[in-house]
Amino acid sequence: MSVSIPISQQFAIGIDIGGTNTKFGLVNHRGDISYHGAILTHKHERIEEFIDDLYEAIIPAINDSGGIEVIRGIGIGAPNGNIYKGTIEYAPNLKWKGIIPLADLIGKKFGVSAKLTNDANAAAVGEMTYGAAIGMKDFIMITLGTGVGSGIVANGELIYGHDGFAGELGHTITIPGGRLHPGTGEHGSLEAYASATGVARTALEFLDRQPYEESLMRNYAREEIDARVVYECAMEGDKLALEVYDFTGKILGLALANFVMFSSPEAIIFFGGMAKAGDLLMVPVRETMEKHLLPIFRNKVKLIFSELKEADAAILGASALVWEMKQA
Amino acid sequence: MSVSIPISQQFAIGIDIGGTNTKFGLVNHRGDISYHGAILTHKHERIEEFIDDLYEAIIPAINDSGGIEVIRGIGIGAPNGNIYKGTIEYAPNLKWKGIIPLADLIGKKFGVSAKLTNDANAAAVGEMTYGAAIGMKDFIMITLGTGVGSGIVANGELIYGHDGFAGELGHTITIPGGRLHPGTGEHGSLEAYASATGVARTALEFLDRQPYEESLMRNYAREEIDARVVYECAMEGDKLALEVYDFTGKILGLALANFVMFSSPEAIIFFGGMAKAGDLLMVPVRETMEKHLLPIFRNKVKLIFSELKEADAAILGASALVWEMKQA
Numbered sequence: 286m287s288v289s290i291p292i293s294q295q296f297a298i299g300i301d302i303g304g305t306n307t308k309f310g311l312v313n314h315r316g317d318i319s320y321h322g323a324i325l326t327h328k329h330e331r332i333e334e335f336i337d338d339l340y341e342a343i344i345p346a347i348n349d350s351g352g353i354e355v356i357r358g359i360g361i362g363a364p365n366g367n368i369y370k371g372t373i374e375y376a377p378n379l380k381w382k383g384i385i386p387l388a389d390l391i392g393k394k395f396g397v398s399a400k401l402t403n404d405a406n407a408a409a410v411g412e413m414t415y416g417a418a419i420g421m422k423d424f425i426m427i428t429l430g431t432g433v434g435s436g437i438v439a440n441g442e443l444i445y446g447h448d449g450f451a452g453e454l455g456h457t458i459t460i461p462g463g464r465l466h467p468g469t470g471e472h473g474s475l476e477a478y479a480s481a482t483g484v485a486r487t488a489l490e491f492l493d494r495q496p497y498e499e500s501l502m503r504n505y506a507r508e509e510i511d512a513r514v515v516y517e518c519a520m521e522g523d524k525l526a527l528e529v530y531d532f533t534g535k536i537l538g539l540a541l542a543n544f545v546m547f548s549s550p551e552a553i554i555f556f557g558g559m560a561k562a563g564d565l566l567m568v569p570v571r572e573t574m575e576k577h578l579l580p581i582f583r584n585k586v587k588l589i590f591s592e593l594k595e596a597d598a599a600i601l602g603a604s605a606l607v608w609e610m611k612q613a
Numbered sequence: 614m615s616v617s618i619p620i621s622q623q624f625a626i627g628i629d630i631g632g633t634n635t636k637f638g639l640v641n642h643r644g645d646i647s648y649h650g651a652i653l654t655h656k657h658e659r660i661e662e663f664i665d666d667l668y669e670a671i672i673p674a675i676n677d678s679g680g681i682e683v684i685r686g687i688g689i690g691a692p693n694g695n696i697y698k699g700t701i702e703y704a705p706n707l708k709w710k711g712i713i714p715l716a717d718l719i720g721k722k723f724g725v726s727a728k729l730t731n732d733a734n735a736a737a738v739g740e741m742t743y744g745a746a747i748g749m750k751d752f753i754m755i756t757l758g759t760g761v762g763s764g765i766v767a768n769g770e771l772i773y774g775h776d777g778f779a780g781e782l783g784h785t786i787t788i789p790g791g792r793l794h795p796g797t798g799e800h801g802s803l804e805a806y807a808s809a810t811g812v813a814r815t816a817l818e819f820l821d822r823q824p825y826e827e828s829l830m831r832n833y834a835r836e837e838i839d840a841r842v843v844y845e846c847a848m849e850g851d852k853l854a855l856e857v858y859d860f861t862g863k864i865l866g867l868a869l870a871n872f873v874m875f876s877s878p879e880a881i882i883f884f885g886g887m888a889k890a891g892d893l894l895m896v897p898v899r900e901t902m903e904k905h906l907l908p909i910f911r912n913k914v915k916l917i918f919s920e921l922k923e924a925d926a927a928i929l930g931a932s933a934l935v936w937e938m939k940q941a
Binding site for chain 2: 365374375421422423437439440442444445446447448449450451452453454456457458459460461469471539542543544546547548549550551577579581582585
């Protein structure tokens with residue numbers, strides 16, 4: 286890219302790699318996405334085929350936008366992504382095994398610089414660049430989806446740790462000896478409770494434990510009960526469904542208290558499907574968090590929601606890596 | 614201070630404020646202490662008297678060393694110290710109530726710039742400047758003494774959080790609903806178990822719960838049983854005393870696993886009296902920590918001991934703030 290092109294005419298390519306789909310977009314420095322596209326991730330057994338297909342899918346958008354000269358760089362969000370090495374390492378949900386030097390491979394294919402981080406960190410950078418965390422130097426981003434992801438910003442920088450893997454708050458042990466996480470074999474980790482999967486499991490446990498308690502949730506087959514069903518029943522006033530969100534919120538609030546006493550963030554920003562439960566979750570979260578905080582931390586931390594449109598957030602987050610990139 | 618004096622001829626004053634004693638020293642940039650002194654903290658009801666006495670005690674050392682021109686600055690470690698504001702805020706162990714603008718007051722009295730932080734953060738800066746963490750960009754310092762303190766370094770900088778109070782790891786909840794911490798009213802915080810006070814309490818609980826189990830600890834009156842007695846009995850092979858350290862190490866190891874999944878440090882550095890228990894504590898700590906870590910974090914984190922002499926560490930840590938200080 287020629288450095289003489291003003292930033293207002295430059296674009297970042299944001300690529301979000303998920304187990305099923307890989308989505309991408311061209312993003313300007315204000316966070317407007319001018320082009321959307323997607324390819325299937327999982328149909329590519331070999332990483333080279335994946336990159337070839339991705340190139341073919343993106344190149345028309347690049348040409349339409351003014352050619353490769355206006356592309357400042359490529360930002361990639363990927364599961365188990367390592368910012369330091371630009372690699373994906375042993376991602377359980379992807380077909381490519383071992384350590385994949387994805388940023389290098391993509392950078393070479395496109396002929397521009399590429400940077401990669403995990404999806405939760407990308408979300409935090411996106412929020413800082415275009416969203417609710419503009420101007421914040423200390424915050425924690427919590428993604429409440431199928432799993433629980435996190436990105437931590439302190440002193441205005443993402444915390445990557447010595448190896449690039451910091452910020453696995455979903456796997457911290459909140460309830461020692463508690464519920465088994467089937468993916469990790471660990472007991473009592475936050476993700477086992479505060480993910481959408483965890484909420485569904487709590488609902489089934491509550492239904493089983495209180496067989497004589499009526500509940501709207503009993504109108505659904507066991508395998509139909511997910512976080513959305515529990516949410517809808519709770520919104521209709523179902524006592525057991527309300528208890529499920531109360532229980533979940535208390536565990537999340539306890540975990541947040543510990544995170545706050547670690548890095549004392551200005552705000553905790555929630556993102557992901559589960560965050561839509563709103564007050565149902567946030568009332569017990571705040572109450573429990575405040576209760577467990579030392580007095581010096583109380584009534585200071587903002588609990589807020591992402592300001593990025595959910596469908597775009599992963600692409601925006603990935604693209605945000607580019608604007609922080611040093612020019613070669 | 615004249616900027617023309619080479620750094621090798623400059624001194625930092627390190628001041629460590631404790632509830633009983635306030636210690637100070639003149640420290641060169643390599644960490645050699647050329648002068649030691651102390652005054653009583655608690656005999657000064659008013660902060661102004663304290664500062665006057667401190668000035669009288671330190672000024673001969675300054676004059677002996679070449680006068681105020683060679684003093685680069687003053688670093689202060691204090692309980693509840695806030696780096697951003699240079700204040701001590703509501704320190705329970707000090708007589709001065711409310712918010713004390715100590716860095717300002719001391720800076721004005723001496724006519725040089727002064728910087729203040731809490732004692733645990735000062736220990737981390739000291740370790741980074743003169744000790745085991747030279748060259749490390751990501752580590753956590755854990756002080757195991759009467760309480761459990763911590764200082765967290767990420768991306769080469771102390772994490773202070775938005776308000777200056779980050780790094781209260783001793784107060785994170787490791788065992789929800791667990792042992793009451795009499796100072797905070799919280800249940801199950803790390804400090805309730807992994808401090809010297811916690812070890813003594815565990816010993817008494819174990820003795821009470823197993824009244825027919827012989828133990829060398831029964832040769833001591835209840836009020837004599839402290840972490841040192843438990844340590845000495847354990848070193849003689851006492852089964853119950855060994856169990857106390859094993860129990861303590863497991864809880865500390867669980868807490869450390871959570872800290873590692875937060876900031877992924879290169880090392881955890883231990884400091885303080887309890888750290889002297891060595892393998893007695895560290896074997897169960899490492900085993901339990903590794904067990905609870907996600908595989909990507911396993912067998913990476915170094916558990917090491919402070920390389921600063923304990924008697925000097927607080928002064929060195931406070932003085933280290935000065936070398937990072939920007940010259941006015």
